[in-house]
Amino acid sequence: MNLHQLRFVREAVRQNYNLTDAAKALFTSQPGVSKAIIELEEELGVDIFTRHGKRIRGLTEPGRLVLASVELIMQEIDSLKRIGKEYAAQDSGSFTIATTHTQARYILPRVVQAFMLKFPKVRLSLLQGNPQQIAEMVQRDQADLAIATESIAAIAGLITLPCYQWEHVVVVPPDHALLKSKAVSLEEIAGFPLITYDGAFAGRSKIDHAFGLRGLKPDVLLEAIDADVIKTYVELGMGIGIIAGMAFDAERDKNLRAIPVGHLFGMNVSRVAVKQGAYLRSYIYTFIELLAPTLNRKLIEQAMSGEKDHYEL
Numbered sequence: 001m002n003l004h005q006l007r008f009v010r011e012a013v014r015q016n017y018n019l020t021d022a023a024k025a026l027f028t029s030q031p032g033v034s035k036a037i038i039e040l041e042e043e044l045g046v047d048i049f050t051r052h053g054k055r056i057r058g059l060t061e062p063g064r065l066v067l068a069s070v071e072l073i074m075q076e077i078d079s080l081k082r083i084g085k086e087y088a089a090q091d092s093g094s095f096t097i098a099t100t101h102t103q104a105r106y107i108l109p110r111v112v113q114a115f116m117l118k119f120p121k122v123r124l125s126l127l128q129g130n131p132q133q134i135a136e137m138v139q140r141d142q143a144d145l146a147i148a149t150e151s152i153a154a155i156a157g158l159i160t161l162p163c164y165q166w167e168h169v170v171v172v173p174p175d176h177a178l179l180k181s182k183a184v185s186l187e188e189i190a191g192f193p194l195i196t197y198d199g200a201f202a203g204r205s206k207i208d209h210a211f212g213l214r215g216l217k218p219d220v221l222l223e224a225i226d227a228d229v230i231k232t233y234v235e236l237g238m239g240i241g242i243i244a245g246m247a248f249d250a251e252r253d254k255n256l257r258a259i260p261v262g263h264l265f266g267m268n269v270s271r272v273a274v275k276q277g278a279y280l281r282s283y284i285y286t287f288i289e290l291l292a293p294t295l296n297r298k299l300i301e302q303a304m305s306g307e308k309d310h311y312e313l
Contacts, residue, residue: 001040001043003077004036005036005037005039005040006040006070006073006074007026007074008022008026008033008036008037008040009037009040009048009066009067009070010067010070010071010074011025011026011033012033012037012049012056013059013067014140017049017055017056017057017058019033019034019056034054037049037056044062044066046060046062046063046066047060047062047063048060048062048063048066048067049063050063072277075141075275075277075278076277078141078279079277079278079279082279082281083279091119091121091122091283092119092121092122093121093122093123093281093283094122094123094124094125095122095123095124095125095144095281095283095284095287096124096125096126096127096137096142096143096144097124097125097126097127097143097144097145097146097147097287098127098128098129098133098134098135098137098138098142098143098145098146098147099126099127099128099134099146099147099148100128100129100130100131100134100147100148100149100201100225101128101201101225101226101227102201102227102244102246102247103147103148103270104126104128105226105227105228105247106227106244106246106247107147107246107270107291108126108147108291111287111290111291112124112126114290115283115286115287115290118283118286119283119286122283127142127143130198130200130201130225131146131148131149131151131152131200131201132151132155132200134146134147134148134152135148135152135155135158135273138158138273138274138275139155139157139158139275141275144274144278144280144281144284145272145273145274145284145287145288146158146272146273146274147163147270147271147272147273147291148270148271148273149203149268149269149270149271150162150268150269150270150271151205152271152273153271153273155273157275157276158273158274158275158276159273159274159275159276159303159304160271160272160273161271161272161288161292161295161299161300161303162269162270162271162292163269163270163271163272163291163292163295164269164270164292165267165268165269165270166244166245166246166267166268166269166270167245167260167261167262167265167266167267167268168203168206168207168242168243168244168245168260168261168262168264168265168268169242169243169244169245169248169258169259169260169261170184170189170240170241170242170258170259170261171230171231171234171240171241171242171243171248171253171256171257171258171259172234172240172241172256172257172259173234173235173237173255173256173257174255174256174257176240176257178192178240178259179257179259183263184259184261184264185264186210186211186214186216186264187214187216189218189240189242189261189264190211190216190217190218190219192219192239192240193219193221193238193239193240194218194219194220194221194239194240194241194242195220195221195222195223195224195230195233195234195238195239195240195241195242196220196223196224196230196241196242196243197223197224197225197227197230197242197243198223198224198225199223200225201225203244203265203268206265206266206268207242207265210264210265210266219239221238221239222238222239227243227244227247227248228247230242230243231243231247231248231253231256234256235255235256242261242265244268245258245260245262272288272291272292272295274304276304277304278304280300280304285297285300288300
């Protein structure tokens, strides 16, 4: 048994059981991958994959257990490599953050700026997607950490900690009738065409749930993943918008007004997520502390070690 065989098994699954694609991803030959997998199956005494002719089609029952062990082994190998790299150059390296557009656009600039002043030799990458996509990036070791709303807390294989709370706001033109309301209601909001987030983003499920509890079906005219897009269409007079409060800037958004609606849709919590069992370089701990000053390395390491005490804001 060798590491190449384990890599081939993992990549075959990642490439949807296409051995040609797996071989290309690992810069080797398809026959070599196929032979190595067969030799591993013979050594273990079980079939890892189901087959139709010479093609593999899926995992067998023991194959799923083998894959779980392979993932753990490869994760430990990656951690060993990272340890060596960190101690060879503790203030340099690469760092990849997976996050949503809202976080990348409105929250991270000040954090990234402060981080780069502390670690100018670190090469930072930002990957964007919806919460499910960025969680998968961390699971597949394509990113070191993810930042999104609380929806990522329920995803298996991730350790998540809360960073900060925020509420939604309704954005309207400066002369809109809703600005005269002392306490905006769901019924009032439902009386106007609505422009808000796509279902995978920024607490949209809470918005839909609140309307559903009141038996209301708002006229959602447009859905977008980007608060700037939502604000643009509100400025055009096409409807009213619901966006994350962090995405409204009174100085920049001079043609709009914001109405806090946390009393209608509840408070949201943005969370930082890392892969369970992953090795984090020291500067990643510093980044998390800059993002959420209520967190520190000791608390993060406790969560990573599997301690059951839950930390909440």
